[in-house]
Amino acid sequence: MQMEVLQKIKSGIYQAIDIAGKSDIWGYFRKIVDTSTQESVPYVICSNCDKIFKFGKGASSSNLKKHVCYKRQISEKTASTTIPKKRKRYKRRLSAESDAEPMMKLSLVSVSEQMHEDVLEHCVRYICRDLQSPAAVNGSGFKELARCLVEVGVKLGTVNFTIEHILPQADTIASRLQSLHVSERETFVDNLRPIIERGMCAGTLNIWTNHKQQRSFAILTVHYIDAEWQLQSQILCTTEVEYCEESAAVMQRTAEHIIAAIEAKFDELNLERDLLEKISFATDQGSNMTRALLNRKSNCNTQLLNTILQHAFDKETLQIYAPHVLDLLRKCQNLSGIFTVEECTTDWREMFDTLHRIRESFSAIKDNLEETGVTQDFNGIERNLLERIINFLEPFKNLTTLLEVEKVPTIQLVLLHMHVLKEKLMKLRNEESNHEMRYIIANCLENIFDAEYMPHTIHKIAAFLWPKYKQMRYLNEAQRAEVYELINRELNEMTENTQTASSNDTPAIGGKMRSSLDDDILSKYEDVHFTAHNQPQSQLTAQIEMYQNACYTESNVLHWWKCHGDEFPLLAKLARTYLCIPATSTASERCFSTANRLLEEQSSSLVVGNLDAILFLHSKLN
CATH class of the missing domain: 3.30.420 (Nucleotidyltransferase; domain 5)
Structure with a gap:
């Protein structure tokens, strides 16, 4: 249970607060309250080590005074003649990055330069002996283990012991x-x-x-x-x-x-x-x-984008229709040594990042190679063509990044952003004067909305549940009618199911969604609002019509549904069902x-x- 309480603190459901009690323990422990109601929870947390203790109304503080952190700090406070009578409490942030900070903050003895050197020496030995990354010692898990071992050492004092007596066996x-x-x-x-x-x-x-x-x-x-x-x-x-x-x-x-x-x-x-x-x-x-x-x-959906680009950068196809593009990729490959042309089809993002780095350092790379007399790998890399390839890949990169976010819903983005991607590529094709790049762009456009890559029913329903674009103005009349039919069918099935349970689940962390594609393209598809007219024929029709004309002022889709779920209970249930589906x-x-x-x-x-x-x-x- 203590682990669950700690998780709720880290997720923001609970919070630890300082209280001014008569007992001196409140200089070392913090009270836990529900963030939304500010009601007390029957637990407290050590300000130093994050250990959770059960402490309800009327509970005795004797158990808290047995805690090693409290005893050590009281002992140090008593032994020191320089410590003020009232100790300033350390307000600790509960985060992985700050796990090791409180001990250093509360330490009354300065850490000598020699101690720092000894720790550094053993850190280096640790990563070399166990083949760990240097960053391993900065992990929250390692810090917690180190802190625990220090506390055990404090309790043991000068007693002779071996580390094998403390560390448990692998089994x-x-x-x-x-x-x-x-x-x-x-x-x-x-x-x-x-x-x-x-x-x-x-x-x-x-x-x-x-x-x-x-x-x-x-x-x-x-x-x-x-x-x-x-x-x-x-x-x-x-x-x-x-x-x-x-x-x-x-x-x-x-x-x-x-x-x-x-x-x-x-x-x-x-x-x-x-x-x-x-x-x-x-x-x-x-x-x-x-x-x-x-x-x-x-x-x-990111794999669908990968497949589209795999077709576009197929080696045999490039040899016939875009030999200059193929030659440039080969030269960039030789220059970087990171990817091969064959790998472009399976890891195009690595290719994009490499091309982008070459473009950003183009002049510096050229100067360095000329100084060393090794220019054969750089000759023939046309900066203009390099720019065109990067401009072509950038919308794919942005969309992939957008869809791979985990903390917020992404499934509702697919239909609109694939449409926007198609618009961007059509604009690039119309402006492109290089016939090889025009061929590659045209190849992608043929694949984006062909039979294999047609949007799934899930994408259509989820797109309707995105309040800012719920009128789906980027679709034609027939396509919108199809989506509305799907919504009506889903809602009818939902109302027929009388065994639907309530939606009270466990709490978690959320976040705000942000789009990395051009706002000016998206803005023309935002909803327009009209006053509802005529009495709707049914509850379903009423909810849908009211929803279509509801204003959207939230940047967080789920927060909008949290605020408006009571107005549209059936649609809110549909939102719970579909918006949890990841796009990738x-x-x-x-x-x-x-x-x-x-x-x-x-x-x-x-x-x-x-x-x-x-x-x-x-x-x-x-």
Whole structure:
């Protein structure tokens, strides 16, 4: 329970405040209150180490006085003759960056230069012996461990001891890791189950393979909107699936392995398998995912953009229709050594960043190469053509960045911003005088809204639920009519379902959405408002008509729905259902690098249960 209280403080649901009590303990502990109501919560927090203690009305302070931080500071205060009678309390910010600060702030003994040198020396030895990054010692987890060890050292004093007597064995840590994982996951799943049952939960599912160790893992994340209209994201589980070489012949078998592994994981979590049917997934376009999830998925939109650019920068196509572009990319490749032309199709963002760096340092690079007499890699890089390629890729880069944000809804952005992307490319094509670049742009335009990349029903409904653009003026009359028909159908189905539960879930962190595309293009599609006329024929019609003419003054979509949900209860329920769906599968993809690092550090010995526990708790603690 203490961990949950600390998480709520860090997320802003609770806050720690100073109080002026008669007891001296309030110089070292802070009271916890509900941020929204300012009502007391039966817990207090140590101002030094963030430890949470249960402390309700009428409770004795004797338990708090046993805490090591309190005893140490009282002892130091008594021993020092230079300390003022009333000690100034240190107002501590609860953040990962400041975890190690309070001990230094409250220390009454200055740290000598020699002590700093000793610590620095051991930090260097630590990263070299254990092959860690220098940044490892700045991680919040390492700081918490170091602080705990210092406190243990203070308690032991001058008693002879070895560090092996203090640090637990790996097996002991793994055992505690599993028990904590089970406890935290059980609480989380109990809160998650009713959300899934109401169909208000989305997910991302991706397969990650370590070919070196020939191991494959499925990572499942869940996303939902809580009672405070904040978007929650959490890794639900990580499970190993049978390793298969990627080939068309085994894709069907791989799909069967994926779904079997996830169903087995649901059994372990005490979640009914049929609940999988109620989760809307955002995944990649792989045929194994398509077969595994059938009709429960929408494509990852950044992968769609990748595929469009993959076609545009196909090496064989460039050789025929854009040889100068291909030659420039090859020269930039030789200059940077970062990407190959073949990799342009799979990691175009790396290519964009490299081209951008070359453009920004164009003159300096040229001067340096001329001084060294090595100009063959630079000759032939036309600055004008380099500029054109960057200008072409920039809208893709901006849109990808916008869609991969995790803390705010993104699914409602897809329909409008894909339309804006198309407009930008059409403008570029019309202004482009280079015939090779015109060909590449035209190639992309043909692919953006063809049959393969047509927007999903989810994108259309979510776009309507974006209050600022709910009139969907970027669509033609027939397209808008189609969306309104979808909305009516969804609302009718919702009203027929009398078993719909209330939407009270656990609280979380939220944020504001910002667009990185041109505001002048977006502004022409903003809503225009008219006074409602004629008596609507039904409650559904009334809600839709009132919503279409409601003013939008919020920059945060979910905050708007929080403020106006009571006015449009059915549409608000629809917003909870759809706005939690991520536009990309980035949430699970970002776990891959963490998983890979853990596997590499542990060779092939890392038990999948420990990997599952570490990734779940890492997601929850962060």
